[in-house]
Amino acid sequence: MKTRFSSHYRFMFLATLAVVCACAPVLRAEWGSLRANNRRGRGPEIERGHPEAARAEERRRLDIEAERRHAFYWAGYRPGLAVSVLPAGYVQVAIGGVGFYYYDGVYFQPTTAGAYAVVASPVSVIVPQVPNGAEAIAVGPTTYYFAGGAFYLQQPTGFAVVPAPLGVTVTGLPPGAAPVTLNGAIYYTTGSAYFRPVMQAGVTVYVTARP
């Protein structure tokens, strides 16, 4: 009996410790200065789940995004470019009777000259995997993935290219997006979607918009 109670309270003790450790302050830090780290209520005092922790992570993500994306295949291609040989591992996809060669966020179609031209991401096409390095963008219960200028939504059979959802923030423009001034404000457009640049955490980000 005594042994049973002892093990019971040992368990209680360890369980309490585990709960407390899980709730203990998680110390999120800023990037480049001690001053930002030491701000009252914003540095060491940040607790797990506190919005400030998410903000700190978001600021860091924005800060390195311009460099990070260059690791991914889709970052080097835009409509108008052409390759003579398709990348190894490409797959064939189609929508509405139109076929495409697809590789990691980039879509190709054969040209009359025997090459393969990069084309804009075709809406509604379904690809087997979300492109490497895609930004995950949570909008309520929905998670979009953004890579190579296209938004993807998970489907039972893969990931579908969808039109740009309104009001979401992305760190880069679709390749080939052109600036246009509308009602006195600058936007970038691909023809089908509009992106309004704003400065966030000292970095330019782009909000999908309907001017």
Next chain:
Amino acid sequence: MKTALLISCGLALSIWTAPAQQQTNIAPQADRVLSAACQYLAEAPWFSLTAEVWREHVTASGQKLQFTRTVSMDVKRPNRLHMEITSPHTQRGFWYDGKSLTVLDRLPNLFSMAAMPGTLDAALDKARDDFGIDLPLADLAVSDPYSNATAKVLKGTYYGLSPVLGINCHHLAFTQENVDWQIWIQDGPQPLIRKFVITHKQDAGAPEFTALITKWDLTDRIADSDFVFEPPREASAIEMRLDQPKRNEDAPAQPAPLSSPKSK
């Protein structure tokens, strides 16, 4: 039995509240060297520096990457700052003229401006708190670099002399709750900071911020006009967004209908 439970709760509570109690324990030599460097810096009415900074990023798989940039900073106390952060992928300028902060993103040629308080200390805090802008090496621009650096230090240690960029430097290391940091200060009559490392020890992979200050200039007078932003040709003004989390949740979850706005 109840006693055991109370003890466990008490112990747990003490662990949870422990970080609130801080005691500073800086070795005298570390304190002396840091204090001299900070005083030298604080007494400089203006200065310019060039630094190479590394920001580490830990991927989901645990791989560590270092992204490098060049930072140039001009400071004129008490209320002027100009900083340029450059790499092949990002080129941004920051101007604080005692009234406003302007950020210019040179690659897309976009700039954004926000009103700021009248001193560098207050402006750096407002930029950080309201707009999420944490300028690298901002610790060198504040009015009291020593108090700023040691505000949350628990322990400071002196590790002797070591070379940085071929210059003999005093190596100091400090511990805080949330970060550790190290600083290398030039030996001799000019106690210039040559290297600075912040270790984010609470984060997965303990990523570091590292700065090597390759060039200092405390002699050339900097004109006030150097801190005034002049928009480049055809630059466009954009909104400086307040730093708020989870903005996308405000957005509708439905894809936008295709629209054809009227071009002006």
